[in-house]
Amino acid sequence: MPKYTIGIDFGTESARAVLVDLRDGQQVAEAVYPYPDGVIDERLPGTEIRLEPDWALQNPADYLSAVKETIPRLLRTSGVSPEDVIGIGIDFTACTMLPTKADGTPLCFLPEYRNNPHAWVKLWKHHAAQPEANRINELARARGETWLARYGGKISSEWFFPKALQILNEAPEIYEAADRLIEAADWIVWQLTGVETRNACTAGYKAIWSKQEGFPSPDFFEALHPRMRHIVKEKMKEEILPLGGRAGGLTPGMAAATGLKAGTAVAVANVDAHVSVPAATVTGPGRMVIIMGTSNCHMVVGEKPVIVPGMCGVVEDGILPGYAGFEAGQSCVGDHFAWFVENCTPAAYAQEAEARGLNLHQLLEEKAARQKPGESGLLALDWWNGNRSVLVDVDLTGLLIGATLGTKPEDIYRALIEATAFGTRVIVEAFEEYGVAVNEIVAAGGLPERNKLLMQIYADVVGREFKVAGTSQAAALGAAMHGAVAAGAAAGGYDTIQEAAAHMAHLKDESYKPIAAHKAVYDRLYAEYVTLHDYFGRGANDVMKRLKALKAEMRGA
């Protein structure tokens, strides 16, 4: 009998579970569960307690419901016997973290804490810990902390310790009551297995952990806040488990709730982007995976954890065991095009799109695709939402140059696509400059399937072949693959993620090769892009920051 594993991808608005055949990775069943409380950013559920701006919480009860709703549905719709389901893997948004009691009970489940927003899950896009992030960065620079360079010189407000420090600063009683502070990814694995584990991916990319140096020192934490000196020992775990490892077996309670067998192998937790890498067939150096959606996330592995300036992070074993995993990002890609369509596309185009049964993206793509590179005369800097890599500067803003009275909406649309491609090329070239090979690129996520023009422009601009992951659900497949490794070959799974990928991961037939004539033009435009990138991004003219500061000043005034 064929064997199967289950992967559950815990996203921002919903969880998506898949049941896959271990022989070929074929998806046999799928179930999506939208979180009843969704993203909590206005008031605490069932109360009138308002949240401040930049807050984003979740309810951990939604994660448990997702498990209990989706797994029975997978079994029901597929007809697969629980006997043949040999493993479970999960991936999660990150850093998405929560405070719990020693037994794993979230503080927000307890009546005495549930009216305190700090008792709930802080979602990855909770941005209210910026002052804490600033303080951490300042202190780390002042103390010359070596780990700072691993993160492009800057810790994000989205990460673990800024969020923990915000709890301590604003709700010390919650900090005290929290026996554990834990990533939701690890927490859900704890709920499945009864065993508290911590995974290398979130520890490395979000909690400043490295295989060589561990976490920041107690001295650093004490300098940050006296109560934090022993945060790792007291509220976290020093032991960090490699990806693909077995966290434990499914508890009898969870078995009863899901219909699976007790003891079914559960993999160590993982992160949505990173778990997608082997699902996109990449299991070693030289091939970058880019998850292309609202933003771009670039991942590539190398032999050694070198410091590439301006990257989001480098973590040994953080993507694939045995390799240094590098992550970089662009904070505004699909969001960019969505902004343009919503704010800058005229009524005449909306009418044309409607008449022809297209959406506005399709219409703009069609019109933009008729142009040659360089024909619009436009060039943009893709910083509408700041620059994540390599400048690591949220205060940079967007720029468009070259407009004339003949400029059309599709000209701008194409220029924005090109700008994000130039941004990716900057990242790729930074990796290569520091010895991390990027010979070929595999695109995953929603955009590559929707926008062929974009893919060709990326190939032409970056000058490398772009392949496309075989599934649009790379994260859920990757989680299921990790479940197969947790189960191991003896149980019908695989012993390594490489073996799992060899069988279960595929590419689409289509691929995008650079067109030489296009590349030649884009090389000229890229040189212009780099000049503007450096002029506005590296201090020659900080006009963007001054405009942003003035804007904040006037909005406050």
Added chain:
Amino acid sequence: MPKYTIGIDFGTESARAVLVDLRDGQQVAEAVYPYPDGVIDERLPGTEIRLEPDWALQNPADYLSAVKETIPRLLRTSGVSPEDVIGIGIDFTACTMLPTKADGTPLCFLPEYRNNPHAWVKLWKHHAAQPEANRINELARARGETWLARYGGKISSEWFFPKALQILNEAPEIYEAADRLIEAADWIVWQLTGVETRNACTAGYKAIWSKQEGFPSPDFFEALHPRMRHIVKEKMKEEILPLGGRAGGLTPGMAAATGLKAGTAVAVANVDAHVSVPAATVTGPGRMVIIMGTSNCHMVVGEKPVIVPGMCGVVEDGILPGYAGFEAGQSCVGDHFAWFVENCTPAAYAQEAEARGLNLHQLLEEKAARQKPGESGLLALDWWNGNRSVLVDVDLTGLLIGATLGTKPEDIYRALIEATAFGTRVIVEAFEEYGVAVNEIVAAGGLPERNKLLMQIYADVVGREFKVAGTSQAAALGAAMHGAVAAGAAAGGYDTIQEAAAHMAHLKDESYKPIAAHKAVYDRLYAEYVTLHDYFGRGANDVMKRLKALKAEMRGA
């Protein structure tokens, strides 16, 4: 009995005639005549003869029809007796020129030439003489011609000699057949009076004439083309008449055609923008008039004809007798906002505007007016159609900086208005730097009445009070005022344009004074504007020109 004069403003699409009361400038009647052949830019009327790109012609028969249609209508609707109409003035677009026989017959009226496009009127926006303009500029620089500096270092392709040279280069038989080459402004006065005159305004601003130095030398013209050595003597006139002078009296034929009395005084011709200056109450130094419409035209007079780098032109007696008249311009103002509304305003705004009975400009103005200066975080360079003054560079293009995912259409709309205001401030400061005082500004044209937000922004940015001309038909009123001066005080008119202005020209009650708090913010934004203006406009980074060259290359490819 009150006395009256008639002013006729010959525009691009139509002629507008007004009958005004000499006591107070009150408009008693108005008549508009759209030219039957309009702007001829596709094929010659009544033929299949196609024009090349950038051509723009007119039919001089339309100008004659305009006279014969509008004047009788003015008399009819007003009930004013021809006895009481003591003068006529006209203004025209310029340089709008044509070839004629010695008796003034346009070559295009003659069967042997009418199928040759060069026999027709070349309208001001005929842009096909760019190669000829380039050649003139090159030769002038090489020869060190002193007159070049009077025109910002560059002669425009729209002007007289490029157009004349294009005729000679492309249709030498037309050049030979043309006994006269003449501005349409002077030609229509010739038709009215039977006397060929040449006015100081078009001669100075469009035909490189100055009171001190006359026209360029025969040596220069010969170097340009051997056949041109004596162009001035052979086909033009060396005697140039001051504005407001009497060109002659209405011919009996024209009197019969219009219903006016033979011998009615006709003023020397004038140009639409320049004739508006006294109509906007300005009759001496210190007050600038800006005609604000699709583009901005800035005019101010000074005691001496100093060279202000990058201006369109300085002409003694070119605007007001006895003063040096300075002209500068911005090539994209109302056009800018029209472009934005057409190309970048989303369907939701179109719906809102329709539901509320507003046009899109009004809706955007209303939304933009809610913002404080600096609040959008945006800054733009207003070069969507190049820069006319002070950089004099048609190859510069538009720039927008500071965009984020929160940027709204009204933010961009306001930034474009501000950019044109910054552009005006650059011009005003350039004048003042070279000793031409600009203490106060009077706005005329269509925009000041339509957009109060724009007027306040201009006052805040430029830091000077903006008054508004009392009439939206400043050109036609200015022409009528010049008719009054041609008639003279003895006949019931005025002896000088200053006297005419004192009685006939008015300002609106409303004026726009700089708001100190706004000005303080705009001073900061202006400093940023100037930095970007110089960086992109003065050679530090010629990316705009390279993008434009690449665009031309790819469109040709």
